[in-house]
Each structure stands twice: as C-alpha cells, then as structure tokens.
Amino acid sequence: MQNKFEKFLIVCIIVSILASGLSLVSRMKAEAQLNQVDIYVDYFEVNELARQSEHNTVWWLDYFRQLGATHVVLEEESLGLLRQALKPLRVDVGQDILKEWNWQKTTPSALAAYHETVGIRDYDVVIMTEEETLYQQIAAGLHSRYETDRFTLQPGDDGSVIIIHGTIEDAVYNPPADLTDFEGQNYFRERRLHSSQLTRLGLGFDQDKISTIQQAGLQVMPRPFSYGDWGGETYLRGYLDDLTTHEIIPDILFFGGKQLPGAEDESLSLLTSFMNQHGIRAGLVETSFQREHLEQEGIETLTESLDYQAVRVFNVWPFVQERYRFYHYDGAEEIENTLYRAVTERNIRMIYFKPFKESTTVYVTDPEEYATIFQRFETRIARHGLSLGKASVFPEAHPSLALQSLMALGVAAAAVLLLRKLFPLSDRVGVILFLMGIVPLIFLLFWRTGWGEKLTAMAAAILFPSLGMDHFCRQMWKWHQQKKRFSYLQSMKEGVVLLIQVSLISSIGALLVAALLSDVRYLLEMDIFRGVKISQLIPIAFYGLIFLHYFGYLRSEDRLAEPGIRPTEIRALLMENIKVLYVAAMGFLLVAGYIYIARTGHEGNLQPTEIEMIIRNILEESLLVRPRTKEFTVAFPALLLGAYLASLRYKSLIFLAGLAAVIGQTSIVNTFSHLRTPVLVSVIRTAYSMAAGIGFSVIYLALMIGFVWLLERWGVRLWRLMEKTE
Template sequence: MKKNAIFLLILLVSIFALATTLSTRINVESNNKVVEIVLSYTEFQDMANQSEETLSWWFKKFSGLGIEYVDLQEENLESLLMQNKQLEVLMGWELLQQGNWKETYSSEVATYVDGGQINEFDVFVTTRTQEVFDFIAKGLTERYDTEHFEILSHQAPFAIVMKGTIEDALYQQNLYLIDADRKASLQRHKPYSSKLMQVGLGFDVEKINTIKESGLKVLPRPYTYKAWMSETYLETVFEEFETYAMKPSVFIFSGGEVLGYPVADDLVTRYMIANDIKAGLIETSVQRSHLDQDGIDLMVRSLDYNAVRIFSVWPYIQERFKYYNYEGAEEIENTLYRAVTERNIRLIYFKPIKHDKYNIRYDQFIYLTDYSEYEKMFERFETRIGQHGMTLGRSSTMDSIRVRIAKQTLMGWGIVAASILLLGYLLKLNKKMKYGLLAIGLLLVPAAFVVRPMLADKVMALWAAMAFPSLAMVYFCNRCFHYVYKEEKTNKLHQQILYAVRDLIIVSAISFLGGLFVAAILSHIEYLLEMDIFRGVKIGQVVPIIAYVAIYASYFGYKRKNKKDQEPFLRYKDIKNFLFEDIKIIYVVSVVLFLGVGYIYLARTGHETGVQASTMELIFRNILEENLLARPRNKEFLIGFPALMVGIYFAKNKIKLLAFLSGLVAVIGQTSIVNTFSHLRTPVYLSVARTFYALVIGIVIGTIYILLFEIGIKFLKYVKERKIFQ
C-alpha cells in the first residue's frame, strides 16, 4: 500500500470523476421511460383481409391497448398496383416491344414514341380511370419539376411518362441460361423495374379517415426518390400535414436516405425543430446500431439528439408464435420487452403476428386474427415494463449528455495507474520506471482526448476492459499463492467456502470497477443511441486470459525452485523452461480442446455470431428474464464465478494445477462483467442488477460445486485406502 500510495490516490480521484459522470448518465436514463407503439397500416390491412372483421374494427380494438399511432406511407405506383387499382405500368423498353401500341394507346402517345422521346429506362403509366389518373397527375404536378415527367394524354386512355435513366433502373439478379450440358451462358438483361415506382404521389384520404375514425392518429411517412427531391416536394408534404392534421411525433424515414436528402435536408431539420418532431433510428435486424440511411447521423446531431431508437418487428419475429414451447405470443412479447428495457428502444413499429404457412414453397404465412392473443400480449408487456418504471405513450428521449474532457482525463489517469500496478506484477519495475511510465501516461491521456476525442474514449475504454479483469486475477493469484505457501491447510470446509465467497466478491469488485470505467467514459449520447459503438469486445475478453497465464507464472513460475520466498514477477527462466518443455500428446490434446472451447466462447459473443445458444438454454434464459429484474449471464453464474470459488478451494487444499485451471475458467466471468457494461445502450442500473444477480446465484452454485468436489475427493480417498478396485 505504501509503495503504491501515489497510484492509489490517482485511482481514487479517478473514481470520483467516474461517479459524477455515471450519476449524470443514470439521471438521463431515468427520465427516458415512455414507450410508443406504432402500427403498420399495410400489414394490418393484409391481416384484416384474412379476418372476418374490418380494418377499422381492428384499429378500434388496438386503440384501447395504449397505442396511439398508425403509420401511413405515401402512395406510389407500386402501392397502387398492390391495391389492384386499374392502371398499367410498363418500362420504356416493354412499351417499344409491343407490336400494337399505336392501336392500343392515344395519338399523343404515338407521337411521343415516334419522336424518339421515350427510352428503355422510362416508366410508362396508363389508366382508363379518371380517379386514378387525377391522383397520379396531381401528385406529380404538385410535388415535382416538370422535367421529371410528362402527361401525354388527359383523356382516356390516360397516359403519363416518368423519365428515367440507367441510375433509376432495377435488374433481376442471378438469372442465367444453361444448355443441355448444363453449361452456363451469360444473358444480358433488360431493366426489370425502376426506382421511380416508389416516388411518392400523396396520401390516401380514405386511409387517413379510416385511421382517425378508429380513435388513432396518423403517423405519416413521406418518401420520394432522392434524384427527384426538391423543396417543392417538401413544402407540399408539409402542407398536407396541416391540411389533414397529421403531424408526426417521429419521422420514420423510408428508403436509403432521410427525408430531403441530399438537396433540402436542412429544410426538414428546421421543420422538425419547429414542430418538436424526433428523428427515428431504426435498429437493424441483428439488433446492432441502426439502418444506414444517408444523412441520418448529421440530422440527429443538428436536432441536438432529439431522436428515438426504433424496433421494427422483423418478419422472423412475427413468426415466433407458439415459439420455445410457449402457448401463445410470449416469445414475441419477450423480444419487445428486451428491446425497450435493454436497448434503449422507445418506439416499437408493430406488425401483426404470423403463423401456419399456407404456401410452403413461397414461404407465405397466415396472420393471427385472434384479438385476445394480442390483448394478452400487450397487457403482459405493459405490466412487465411497468416494473422498470416505464409506461406507454408518446416516446421519450434522452438529454444530450456529453463527457467533459477534464473528467475523461481524470478517468484515463486512473486507468493508467491501474495498468502500471498490473505491470508491476508481471515485470520487475523499479520506482524510477514506475513513475516514469506514470508521467508519460499523465501527459498522453489529455493530449489524446484533445486531438482525437472520439477515438481516445474508445481506446481508454478498451484499455480499462483489459486492465481491470487482469488486475482482478492478480488478486486471485495472490490469494492462491498465499493459501498454497503461506498458510496452513484448514480442514474446516465451511471456512474454505467463506474464503472462496470473500475472494470472489473482491475479485468481481475489481472487474466491476473496470465495467464502470467503460460505462462512464463512453457516456456520450451517441453511444446511448448506438450511433457509435464500443469496438474491441473480443480483444477485451482474450487479453485478460493471456494476462492471467502470465500473472500465474509470475507468482508460481514454471518448474521454479524455492517459490515460497520469491516476490512475484515473470522471470526469464520461467519462459525458458516453458519454451523448452518436452511436448506430450496430452498437452496437444489439451491445447486443441482449449482452443475449441475458446472459439465457441468468442463466437457466442456479439450480435452477428453464427454460433447460437441451444433451445433449452434460451428457454432457461426466458425463465430467468420473466422472474428477475434483469437476466444474469449464464457464463457468469454457471461457469465463471463458481470456477473462481472452486479455484480458491483447490488452493486451500494445496492443489496448484487445478487451482490454475479453475482460474483459467474464472477469467470468463470477470471479462463478462466488463462486457455487460460495454453494452452502452443498456441502462446502467440494469447492468448493475444483472451483475448482482449473477454474483448471488454464482455463490450458491459455487458452494454446490465445492461440496461436490469435497464429496468426490473423500470418495477417492476412501477407495484408495481400502484398495477397492485393486
């Protein structure tokens, strides 16, 4: 303590900066407690068509479940065709290939085509219905410059050309021809469709009235192709918002860019600020970050982060009815619950549930039309989020929190101090070297935060994620060394268990501190909204394992003599003895097994992993989730924490090899603590609760493991003494 007083003092000051930073973050998170649910008009229309009730009936029913909005997208040629409107849409090349187009269409069309004004990328629209023509013509005329389209005929058969280019064309992929010998032959394709099919034409008044008459509000979703974007389009759309009283609370942007991009997104931003409209960040289907829409991050920053994370009920989630042996929609409910409690989701874009494929070949599903199932699901969901102080309503947002450079610097200094303490147990550092490294660290940390703040905070967080679990394992090795060489063996099992519990708590507290450093340094609002993410999670889990092996060797050495009296640090002779060791088959087998387990461990980490948990494990997780405020991590309370207790038990019984192997497993639990806090979108209180539950349950399971080992050891001694199997 005296030798490291300066380092401990710096660490204490750093912890104070950490506490004040986390206090601010916790306060911001605690004020973000309102969850909004928006229904998908299109999919509810499809569901209503499969049911015996009207769409209006369904909307009225859902209006009583705490739901306020239904989304409504602008109509376009694609949606009009899907609604079986009486119109025909052809690509330019399809029109030119028709042999009888001169007889089929008006003379204006013939003149236009004969004049060579149409090209293969144009979109030709024709209808004999006045209502359909008026809607399309009005939408185009009010929204877009005339250079983009031309109305050829104002009388039946009505005709319009939307002028396209090769950039607008859409092609079918993976189509090829084969001959009798099954040899592929390249085929040149004509455009299959065009992006102009999705150009916004206006909102359907009948749909607006259907939503409003049911007691719900319209959440309009304007969308147009960015090549056609203009201020005229935006002004028309905003006027329609006023005319039909349907200002959105959140903009859920459609397509690959935000509304107004790239020519008038500043106009949209000003409109959103004036009307307190939030920007929607749609979470990806792998539940990591948000969809990459051009201009979205810049817009959110311009709004001072007045944004909300959106969870869309993706098709694979819609199909989870009677999933994992549930009787109804419980697993879909679990998915929604995790989204809002664990990932800062505050708007759920809800689509009706699907079940029972009716066309397996085309993977088509029947919608669930039993309203009572939806009612039960949403009532359970509201009750469960209520345990976290959350309610349903208009989505809340988080204040724009930023961490000052001064606090980041103080926390960085604490990480530097902890790292030098760790290094002191691996290398024999004299006083001059220690303070020299400290001085360099104290200078470099603030410089890094000034020059590259958004990189420096990630580096410091990763540093903390590696340093503190490693430092925690220093304490574990220190205790094991003490129990093996400095302390008499005790035969009292309850004392061994108490020592194991105490040491587990202390070791976990050190790792827990590392997790808090990560959570505090990366408290910027962009991390909470997952506009930016903490990278290096796998590195943060591998390095402490390697460090543990080195730390253990610094205490116990490798075939070292006179171990009792030597102070801990890694010696050249230990490394030499290890490198020149005779390789035995058992060593190779052990390494292969270790690498296999290590691969599974790392592959299970993250969101895009190809190694998934088993069905039984997922059911077990759901049971924990339904009965606790936060689900503890299996690898902590089932593996890592009990392994550390067992390691202490083996050290108490002077069994060094098993103590070392137990420590190798125990590192998993310690890195997992930090990893819990590395999920920055998860509120801090939930990460704390998750770690606490894991520690309590881990102590119980660790005690059981020790009792089982004790019984096993006594049984082996009994067999050996009586020579039963000889």
C-alpha cells in the same frame, strides 16, 4: 508493504472512481427520465390483417388504440401501392414494353405518339390507365413533389400515359439465373430486369386513409420515402406542405429509403426547421441484428440539429412477426419477450408494431391474442418503472472533460500498477510510465474526444479485470504456500470473499467504461464502444503472465516462495516438446474461445440453442433482468472454487479455474459496455449473476470434495491393484 508511489497510484484510482460516480449519477438521472414507451402501428399491415378477419380496418385500428397505440404509420401513395390495391393501371419498364411484339396495338395511342417523337428508353417507367381520376391523382402527386422535366404526361382518348424518366441506376433485377444446356452444363448466366425503384416514389397521402385512421381516434405518422436525387428540395417542400394541409403533424418521425429528404441536395435544413418548429423528434430505427440504427444519409446530421431529441425505434421485423407459437409457446409470448428485451435492455422507447403472423402470409386474427400480449407487456415493463405513453427522450448530455481527465488518471495508474506487479520497476521508471500514459490520454480527450474516451475506456476494460486476476493469483499463491486443506465451510467462506474482492476490482473498469462513454450519442447508439471483443481477449493473455509470475512453469516447490517472471521458465515453456495431450487441450481451448467470442453480441452466426432460449425466457419472466449464463454457471463458481483447489495444491487445476474466472471478470465489464442498457439494469444483472454463481458453487464444491475423497481412497487402491496385475 506499499511505498509512497504505489499509494499515489491507488489514490489516483480512487479519484477516478469518484469522478466516474459523479458522471454516472448524471447518466442515471437521464435514464430515469426515459419512463414512457410509445406504440405506432403500421397501416398497411393492419389493413391486410383486416382483410383476413371478420373486422374492418377501422375496428382493428380502434382496437389497437385501446391496447395503447397512439399513431399509425402511413406511407405515401406510390405506383407499387396502387398496384397492390388493384387500381386500374398498368406499370411497366420501357424495356419490357419494347420487347413486346406489336406493343403499339396493345397500349394507348398516346404512348406510340410519344415513342415516335421522343422515344421510350429501357429504364423509363411507363404508367397507363383509362381512368381519368387515377391519371389526375398520379399527375398531381408528381407535380407536387418533382421537377416537371423528370416526367412526361400524355393524355389520350383511349387511355392516358405517364412516363417517368429513369436510368440504369433505378433498375431492379431478379437474382441472376444460371442457364444450362441439355447435358446440364453451364450455358449462360442471365440477369433479368424486374422493375424500377421509381415505382416507390411518393405521390402524396391518401385522404381516405387519413380519415380512416382519424376515425379510429389515432394520429397519423406520415412516413416519407426518399430516393436518390428524387428526394431533394422540391420533394421535401411538397411533403411538408402535405403535413400542414392534412394537419398530420406526428410526435416522432422516422424515414424510409437510404437517405433523408433533402440530404442529397443539402436542403435538409428545411426539414430540421420544420421539426424544431413543431416539436417533432427523430426516430432512429434499430437494425435487425439489434445494434445501432439503419444507415440513412442525413439522419445523424438531423439528430444533432435537433439537439438529440431522438427516440430509438424497434421495428417488428417480418421474422419477429412470425414468432407466433415459437419455442413451444401457445401464442405470441416470444414476440412479447422480444419487445420486452428491446425496451428494458436497449433504450427502445418507440415500438413500430406489426400484427403477428402464423406464416409469411397468414395473420393471427384473434383479438384476444393481441390483448393478452399487450397487457402482459405493459405489466412486465411496469416493474422497471416504465409505462405506455408519449415516448421519452434523453436530455442532451455530454460528460465533463474534467471528469474524464480524472478518470484517465485512474486508468494510467492501473497500467503502472499492473506492470509493477509483473516486473521489478523502480519508482522512477514508474513515474515515467505514468506520465507516458496520462499525457497522451488527456491530449486525446481534449483534441479528439471520441478517440480519447474510447481508448481510455478500452484501457480500463482491459486493466482492471487483469488487476482483479492478479489479486486472484496472489491469493491462490498464498493458500498454496500454507499447505493446509480447507474444509467445505472454510472453502465457501474464503471463496465468497475472494469472488467479491476480485469482482469489485473488475467493476472499477466497468464503471469507468459506463461513465467515460455516457455521452448521449452512445446512449442512442449513434456511436458505439468498438473495443468490446479486444477487451475480452487481452486480459486472458495478462492472466497467463500473472500466473507465470506467481507459479512459474515447472517451478520447484522451494522456489515458489519467490514470485517473478523468469526468462528461463518462459524459454522452457516455448521449447517444450509438444505432446498429443497438449494439442488436444489447445484444440479444446480454441474451440471454447471461438464459441466464447462468437456468442458475444448479436451479429455472430453462433446463436443460443432453443433450450437455452427457453431457460433465458423463464429467467426473464421470474427476475427483473436475466443474469448472464456463462457468469453464474461457470466463471463465478470457478473463481470461488479456487480456494479449495489452492488448498489441494493442484497448480494445473488452479490455472484452469483462473482461466474460467477471467472470462467472468471481463464479462462484468462487457455487461456495462452495452451502453444502450441502463446502468441500473447492468448492476442488477451482475448482482444476480454473483448470487446465482454462489448458489451453483454450493453444489459444485460438494461434488468436488466428494470426487477428491473417492479419488484419494479408491484411486490409490486401483493403482495398487494394477501394479499387482502387472
């Protein structure tokens, strides 16, 4: 029977559920507004595609426009791009020129004159050309964006020279090479200067390229590249002037380089004002390992100044481009799958598209391949209520501190409730512990919001799956005490009910995490929940304590009627002689645990096998979202089978079933801890997993009952036969 204090704790949990519900309604309304996905294509890549095909650049750009693209990402002209375009110029670092014997006779006389008066430095970038128009273009670009003392112009009759003054910090080196002697012994490690980062400095936009894009009916997204203190106020003003002069104001702007223009010299407010004035949203480019966004100095400051009018951008990285005929597909289906997952599961609302590749250098030039994938992609995202168009943005939303405080009440109550289930705590001690939990949480929520909400969310992610496993163990203990074997139908009935009950308890933690961390910063992955892996491990430890509470260690049958954690049993467990079987079992569990943790997230080295990915793709194409494999194949069936195992009264098997089950319960919370994933998608994914888990259990339970039947009949006979043989 529950006393008044325990009823109070349950009321606190109910209040926290209601508070989380209110917060989640706001979040889901915001997520529902993100119903359009935009596609930007890369000019350089499309131009390279055109060079390998029978169609020109304008044709391909117009073709991608018909498929749904709206903008073309155009980088500023730079020395690197001019060289790739085979313009008549020579670009060297000073060190390479000075190393060249008799260089004065192979370079314009203007360079020798400069060297005599000023002196070429090792890390200067030297540009030489005999074409006056090209010389003037580069000079004008430098004048429009950088201070005049950072470069020198040296016109001449036999060729003009431009010297950009660099330092060792601008140097780009080849990977170090180990030199060996004739015996193969290490002789020297050589590091060779390759080039300079200054070759990427922006020099303005090419009007011919702009006209090509506009001729195809597309808009220009003029992507700036900011490098160090070269990207200060002077550069920023020149860049913004170009946007106005060329009339190329994009809907979304994302950036190249390690920092934003103006971030280095605190002139970022110029960019913020311009973007606010023209309604330009910031683009947050997702990293290649599909978490957060590329680190760029000033990007978060800019986004906050724009009231979070920002869009998550998926960049079709080179390794994604090369997934043509991947996983035994006939075409680019795996690239389509990658785009589909990005949009439906990670709040991506802008795709920075680049053409498919058969290899690192060979593009797919069949237009039908692109039409097929774009049409399939558009059809698939329509199932989620999404369509192609101007990228949607989140409304600026921050969860109410009052609602968060009510959610913290439920978390503190869950902590006390779990402790009371494990240890004989009086109401007075329970009240003290409740206050010791709730006061710091509320204090942190108001004083350090980020810390407070994350700590509260992590506690919820740990406590509620642990409470769910307490319900599992208590029910196992009751069935074990009944000493009555379940039939197949009874096992399924009791198991399904238990699975739903335990999962609902764990889902409280999932909803609290999703609600507590519903700030727009989390939805844009400008901030993330960093307690995911801890919240998956600690419930396993709690499960061990809970199991000891109900079943003990080597506890006799006559004492099983009295649950409780007994120091003598823990001492016996700790002092147990280690058998080879125990070591083997522990090794197996450690390997399984490593695989479990390593497979969580995208950063680990242990990734799904090819056959797993093929199965996942089939599920994604057949269902609205893919259920989590470990849930429906192992964890949920193990929990359901617990009913039959408890009726068999095999404590060791009950423990193993619970060990698998707790992984499933933490996985439910983990699903909702992926804050970039819409709440509705997480709900559907969990429902799919439970339904599929029940389906697998139908087969597993039949196999288990059959195995037990064979063991009981043939196992006894085999044992007697062995006795007679001896």
